[in-house]
Amino acid sequence: MAGAVELSVDGAPAKPDDLACLALVNYGAYTSFRVEGGGVRGLDLHLARLEAEAVELFGEPVGEPRLRALMRAAVTDRAACWLRVSLFSPEMSPRTPDWRGVPRVMIAVSPPPAPLGDGPRLQPQTYAREAAHLKHVATFGLIRARRAARAADFDDALFIDGDGRISEGSLWNIGFLRGEAVIWPQAPMLAGVAQALVQRGLAGVGLEGGAEPVRLADLGTFDAAFLCNSATPACAVAAIGDRIFPARPALIDRIRTAWASSPVQPI
Template sequence: MLWYDGRIVEGPVPFDLADRGLLLGDGMFDTALALDGRIVFEAAHVARLVAAAETLGFLVDARVIIEAMRAVAGAAPRAAVRTTVTRGAGPRGIAPPAEPRPLVFASAAAANPGFAYASLRLQVSTIARNETSPASRTKTLGYLDAVLAAHAARAEGFDEALFLNTRGRVACAGTGNVFAVIDRQLVTPPVEEGVLAGIVRALLLEQAPSLGLPVQERALSLDELRQAQAVFVTNSLRLLSPVAAIGDRSWPDDEDVTTARCRELIARAVAAAQA
């Protein structure tokens, strides 16, 4: 299902070949989970897209984003909703147009229920995450590093890539935030390490301490991550995925107690968001 230019459309749509999202990756996107026609954590997803546009130097109407998301949310009982925003068309060259006319479109497809909470095996990517770039903290359309890293990881029998930043410290997984359980505390890299401020990540940072689960945002070395009691990845579709292995370091199949409490917290928050 596709929402484009203010309406649901079937089949191919006209697309301006001068659009900067197509030519330069000048735009951003968001992926959200929809359950029974409702976007989970809708306000947070909308706010992140609006903030990302501001980071890129243009404005997008939150009402248009909401309309687009809601229009496709009922594509399936459990749906993955992708909302894309570009700066719109512009003249030749890289300089942004003086008066951007953003383009918003959204699509949705059925999401596999087994995707949520399933474990992952990670391979450390040879591609570094550039923490000096604002793009590392924004879900921009330039996703080639993640595409190449995912391809390399799967070619080696892993599920997903793990990115280190240019300083050799842990940044994130290819499609999610990384948490380590160290001495019964949650540790996750701060956004300054080249990390997208994920929606589920924010939920854990806000609510885990109220359950007696201390959370630290700090730099994390690969050795420290590999020595953690448990590791998991969060994103809006997987919600929480325990990490079964990072390279040749593996963890037991039995779920870590702290990880289980985080999973339960997220499940309750999803249910509450739909109530």
């Protein structure tokens, strides 16, 4: 995270014991997003993600009213910022994996990050995140994949599962454009909030949306590719491996407009 970061746990400043737990026990999950004008695009989806993560990883939900109250307290009077809302428990460890209860909530507040730049070149890598449907805190594989891609003169990594299907990227979802349709790849992956917001707005910009298995051999059937995450509504992909995609700025602008059609939801 760029810039100063403020950390709170359950509404109070984070203590050394909290940070020690987070540093030493790599078990938890989170969501992250931009706050603008006291609200968040897709806040309902971020809250639903946190509640599902809490139940699956810890056995009990936090509760939406409490999550909202903690977010409001962290944001205070800021006009814009970036929140990372994390779930963890000091009771959970390799020796106590069966602990069950309401997780603690850590919120990191920082300046909003810049969107990813247009034109990344992606290196296909055979890799699948553990429990891919969760936005969990295990980032070793992601960082290692990005590092390997850059060492090979690419900008980022695109993951291919054991069955040869394209799934997701290191920090983002990928979509493909074929004519007037956006195609999302079908494979185990994290269902991104930005991806869902783009999908919600496609009809309003005259595009259709669908999903199908996509393999490297299929890339020639698409007109363009883009990636998206909460910091980047849509970013055109320049190449995947040796497959170069022509610039389609008008199409990418329509994707960004689709994302922007979702209103900011008050915290």
